[in-house]
Amino acid sequence: MRHWHLIIRTPDGQVHVWPVWTEDEEPDESLIHAARTAVGFPASDDWILDQSGWDLQLSLDEPHPMLMRGAVVGAFDELRSVDRAAVDRHVAELVGSRRRVQVDAVKAAYDQLDPDAKAEVTAPRLAGGRRA
Secondary structure (H helix, E strand, O other): OOEEEEEEEOOOOOEEEEEEEEOOOOOOHHHHHHHHHHHOOOOOOHHHOOOOOOEEEEEEOOOOHHHHHOOEEOOHHHHHOOOHHHHHHHHHHHHHHHHHHHHHHHHHHHHOOOHHHHHHHHOOEOHHHOEO
16 A cells, blocks of 8 residues: 655754555645644745745655655654644644735735725625625
């Protein structure tokens, strides 16, 4: 049976790998959050662009042997035993961070609108979703 493997690289170059679910199972995001929490992964998505050295990937089947050579390979059960309260805090911070990014993007887009468009955006909604 084929397994998905979660791979996290830390800024110091350490690679952590866990088998997380089979090919036929639905992805379990709670395992990803547990792994992020366990290694101190940032509770934001800034790592994607900030060149900090963090990386997170999924690989179907065992990752490349060169990657596995120096990897810390964890067990599925280890992820289930990560402190639930710590995982919940990490998820709450991540959700908050993602919301801030969305709000900032909407504010930036709003600031680019002309006065008539701003008035249309802020007009109250009538029944049926139409704007007043």
